[in-house]
Amino acid sequence: MRQVAILGIGQIKIDEHWERSLREIGGDAAFAALKDAGVDKVDALFVGNMISPIVNGQNQLGAFFADWIGLWKQEAVKIEAACGSGAAAFRAGLMAVASGDVESALVLGVEKMTDKAGRDVTAALATAADADYELEQGVSFVGINALVMRRYMHEFGWKHEHFAPFSINAHANAVHNPFARLRERITLEKFERSAMIATPINLLDASPIGDGAAAAVIVPAEQVMRQPRILVSASAAATDTIAVHSRRDPLFLQAAYDSSRRAYQMAGVTPDQIDLFELHDAFSIMAALSLEACGFAERGQGVRLGLDDEISPQGRVPVCTRGGLKARGHPVGATGMYQIVEIVQQLRGECGKTQVEGAKIGMAQNIGGSGATILTHILRAEG
């Protein structure tokens, strides 16, 4: 398997882009990545997207974007794994380049979510869950996560306020990220006073949707001259039952455990060597569960990392260094590629006030559904 490296990255600010279409926002990120890579063409395009068939009435985003971007004639395809679609597209692109069948690929994560009413988007997002056995009960996607959070608080004795550091850290970091949607600090008081969505998840436990697109150009490592060279040291994916109630332990992200362990092995690293971890904080409870499953905290103790101030860019386990899903925003099918792009920015040392000093190894973890599809990637700066 050939070693693959990231040649260029691009992203747009996550926002309500009323004046821009799906193709325009995706194109903007793609053009930025091609420009950053210094190329105007690639062999193949891999698009990560979740809800455009429902919300935008558009399928076949591979050909759709190849056409718009000017990659006409090139191979192009869409990959979907709910909110894990971005990283799933990245992994599909990696396989194609690693196999030797293509010499370069553009991976684009894109989602245009704000063209429909909130209830329509909520219904679209619910397609990540099990339609027959979860949605049939009338539970929404946030509702499923609320059940998990409530159980976690009960089992391990945590209170709602103990989750605050995750959201406070994310918002504090987003202030310095021009591509983030919510660039404002929040306090513990504000966190606790925020409107309830599905008990115990309130507005500041939950990530905002948005229109977003992020992209990267990948090529065989030996073709990258730019310093530092950003290598993809590991790529691993795993699944769990799609319905949370089918799991032996609904408070353990088995697929995060499996994919992270495989990634550590591929990259030859241990969790303590990871300089930053862009985790999938769609809800604050997910941040805690990811930290535990990936070996950064004991079972039931993920929230302690926030309380002990270990998750800031200066901490032992920096997470959400550009705002995370919580404050950078969560344009579902694009999120996985934002994580990859942000790690590249950190490894290049381009993150200013939220720069993790001397960052050499970064890990991204993208989650589809309530832990059903989980992809873990480890990037390493060389030179």
Added chain:
Amino acid sequence: MRQVAILGIGQIKIDEHWERSLREIGGDAAFAALKDAGVDKVDALFVGNMISPIVNGQNQLGAFFADWIGLWKQEAVKIEAACGSGAAAFRAGLMAVASGDVESALVLGVEKMTDKAGRDVTAALATAADADYELEQGVSFVGINALVMRRYMHEFGWKHEHFAPFSINAHANAVHNPFARLRERITLEKFERSAMIATPINLLDASPIGDGAAAAVIVPAEQVMRQPRILVSASAAATDTIAVHSRRDPLFLQAAYDSSRRAYQMAGVTPDQIDLFELHDAFSIMAALSLEACGFAERGQGVRLGLDDEISPQGRVPVCTRGGLKARGHPVGATGMYQIVEIVQQLRGECGKTQVEGAKIGMAQNIGGSGATILTHILRAEG
């Protein structure tokens, strides 16, 4: 790049499976493929599907089916390229095995289309076209193909009846395929008297939808002991503009030309060495255009192969040997995998009355949209 081979295949009869759910029909094909392969587990699952987010309210079919099939914990993802989703999933699986990152994969094409009213399905299928520039004009997917067919008849002087042999051949072959939806012969009279859908496309020019699922297990070639060994000699994908009106020549399938030429080169064959060609006859006009773009007929002369009786299993260029999209049926995201499965059946010599004598090399071509995404695969029997 490692050579990949097909270890096992499975499929279900295409029909209106009112009593079976999406997961059940997909599971049936997957279990059949695993059984045929003689394995009960694979490293990864690749699912091809187009409209389940819209029609079934279900996304994340990778984890969804991994869970149902008992591949829990394994990597799983969905690939979508409109009606080309099946072959796109097959190609993604190939890349993963070829790269060396996984040792075995199950590729499943599945579509459950008949749970919604016809108008809802028509709307769902329209997402394959350009929502902003084609659908906005009020044209349906069959309407776009009707415009192409009318133009073709005008340019090259053919009449509607000249397309009849494609449908007559497809129906004649489907009679002998227990998995086909329409197992009945048709005549030229019936073809000409059939109800008009979108002039000049009538009911017998158009393929029927249906609930269907087809699957294959793929592994590195050296792991296959079974004779004959079915090698994947070539896999190629290409795109064209998503909107037909943007093409310089709307009567030429550029992406079929590009992907077939790349496939011929990879496999080291010329069109006259192809023993059978499972083409994408979603509409009779598409059969003609595919034959022309892939080098089996001159421009504007694709229909002549039917008129000259060259497309039957005994002909020079056998097409739709198991019924094709027209009579086997077209469960959109599953179709590409039906084509692969049917070629394996031919190369194994299991096709009875529609067996292509001594078939050693078969080609499958799966099309997304009106020629926007086209994938060509060449399979070869060895031993």
